[in-house]
Amino acid sequence: MNLPNPLLDEHQEDLDKAIDELRGALHDAPPSPAEQTFSTALGDAMPNAGVVMNILVDVQIVLGSTEVPVSDLLTLQKGATMALNRRIGEPVDVVVNGRKIARGEITVLENDPSRFGVRVTEIVNGKLSS
Incomplete structure (x- = not known):
């Protein structure tokens, strides 16, 4: 909110x-x-x-999304998989305070291969869009 x-x-x-x-x-x-x-x-x-x-602003990297009925959420268990609306290799959204500002690709951090980050590949044109 x-x-x-x-x-x-x-x-x-x-x-x-x-x-x-x-x-x-x-x-x-x-x-x-x-x-x-x-x-x-x-x-x-x-x-x-x-x-x-x-x-401070809230930065989120959105891998994808899906819609599921509440009944499916109630049956989720450890190890369950949910299919998202994006495929491997497709750009992810960079969202700041609820507004999409950029797109990028997932990358492994050079200085810490146990962590990953996002390489910005595109800035959303014009004013910030939702």
């Missing part, structure tokens, strides 16, 4: 600009003059930008 957040609502445009700048960083593009002055511009537009930038 997403509760209204007046601080975020008041500064949504500034946050959208910050997200666009982060998208550029994800693509490993060399910093543009706009990116080089991003922190100064953000600080001027939002004197408390540090507070906003330190807000």
Whole structure:
């Protein structure tokens, strides 16, 4: 459940600009003059930008989904398998606070092969979509 957040609502445009700048960083593009002055511009537009930038957000990686009747859920046992709407190798969704912002592929972490992560392969175009 997403509760209204007046601080975020008041500064949504500034946050959208910050997200666009982060998208550029994800693509490993060399910093543009706009990116080089991003922190100064953000600080001027939002004197408390540090507070906003330190807000924790919920990031979820969605492998897939399915719909099942409640009766099937009640019969689940250890070892049960549920088929999802995606196949192995298809992109997974990167969702931040309930909004899909990117797609990526599952990868094993180089520095810790016992863990996996997501390599971002596509940023959702335009405004954040649901």
